[in-house]
Amino acid sequence: MAQQAYMTETDNGGSGPERRRDRFRRLMNRLISGWRGDPGIWRRGIVLAALAVVLALVMLLHARVPNTIGNLGSLTETFLPWLGLLIPVLLLLALVRKSATALIALILPVVVWLNLFGGLLTDKTGGGGDLTVATHNVNADNPDPAGTARDVAASGADVLALEELKASVVPVYEKALAPTYKYHSVQGTVGLWSKYPMSGVRAVDIKLGWTRAMRATVTTAQGPVAFYVAHMPSVRVKLKAGFTARQRDTSADALGEAIADEKLPRKVLLGDLNGTMNDRSLNGVTSQMRSTQGAAGNGFGFSWPASFPMARIDQIMVQGVEPVSSWTLPATGSDHLPVAARVNLDTGS
Template sequence: MAQQAYVTETDNGGSGPERRASRLRRLATGFLDGWRGDPRVWRRGIVLAVLALLLALVMLLHSHIPNRIGNLGSLTETFLPWLGLAIPVLLVLGLVRKSATALIAVLLPSIVWLNLFGGLLTDKSGGGGDLVVATHNVNADNPDPSGTARDVASSGADVLALEELKASAVPVYEKALASTYKYHSVQGTVGLWSKYPLSGARAVDIKLGWTRAMRATVATPKGPVAVYVAHMPSVRVKMEAGFTARQRDTSADALGEAIADETVKQVVLLGDLNGTMNDRALNAVTSQMRSTQGAAGSGFGFSWPASFPMARIDQIMVKGIEPESSWTLPRTGSDHLPVAARVKVTTSATGS
């Protein structure tokens, strides 16, 4: 017996799947008909093609943009991922202009952007790790330091770094965190709280004239880990001077030297570096450490400003330690989001 195919009849007598396929074919044919036989599809959109090429070059050669004028290179690198927003705009304009040249040119910045940031679009977090670390710039003008302390403590972090601690607020943080963290040390405007014993806590000179960085050794169950806490000087965007960051850059070099001289094999850096991993000014630090967000995070992990995060300037970086996962924490009373990571401490690397 011959098989008979059945389809669902629509109100007007045609089959549903066939009508939808036919409609799509007509739309595609109508769209292409507007391009076929039009010799201007290659001549139109030259300006759009040039803009697409320039966008690709800026992203590809960002490290060669000079900092001599207003630190333009660092400014570009701070917000480099956001340049990708120009790609769909150019794509739409190319379609509107019916320009084959523009559409082909848009492929260039698309490929460059995906090469730079495509890996951040996937979730690389794992389920391992034996130490949770977190860092938070609490903001000196935080209206609720006690609530902020409770919020970050509830993250489950074993080791917690706080930056921009106002002297009058330090007792508030100490009281709020005392029940969760048995050990802590505050050096200047930065502090470190830990569930495990601390030793060798001291200030780190980052060439500011006052203390905004420290280090301590945390005695984890797997062995010692050197933990650095740092708050780099702020950068400013000024009409007359551009992106001013000279003091931040000097401090980054000093911090990089201190970490390079560290004798403990496993190192964690927690803090507000006032710069992203793309910023060449932080090379003294980023060249020797890995970002937990880049290695084991999901998404870009933007942390500032908290109201509409546009850049990840709050960093967790590791050296000699394997990052397992990295994430941002819910907003507190600060203008920064807290960030956290789970890392794996290696027992065999406990030498100092």
């Protein structure tokens, strides 16, 4: 019987993995034999090889792409991970052109991309933690504010920040969140809801002329934590003006100064920064604080737009506390996805 089983497996060409490996070997052999003895494999594809080198340099030296023309540097950094999609395109063209030169050159952008973003491909989420926090740009034109409030409250967040709150709809959020959160404060278009007592609540001036940032002390079981909520000005990509982010950049610098002046050692920033961690214009903030997604997330955690997330512009950042896990929440009636994180307050970093 064993011999019959062996003969059947042999007649079928071996096991599944063995057959796949055999097909791959035959494919590679045909490819190599087709290229063998063809001196053109080194002469063809010079342009493709040059494009691969340029792609690698743009990713490697993204901080040197100038912002003087339409904030091109910040625009590049906002969507920097997506430059990796050009690699398989160049690979396909190199195979079609049968260019060994282009194939070898492609090693450069692959190595650079993995160096920049390879760490985000691994799952760094852990268990435990003392506090769950969440933030959500609810969208001023949200068709279902009450449903959105219930959805984010169901996330289990102990502290919740909301941005883009329209004054006429604030009572809807307050009513929907009241059963879950005993304490809250709304300052301008941002608000903070907490299961723990809040004190020291005040607006934070981010140089806009109206309130889109706030600060509060949340007294947790492990002691006080300074919470900042911010909604940076929107950015736009315009044909003539480029990436219009000047007002956002000014506000980011002001927010960075406020956080630097904070007396409490444990700080959490929640909000829509309208920029990614790669964007140099947010250095006033990102140089001081860690992203929970980068430290304890699984994947890129893109949050905008909700219909097809392409960038992580909604941020949870910390200083003096340790991120344990970070994730995005299901879509609501907003054009942003909510994001959440769990942090450990006992072992600061």
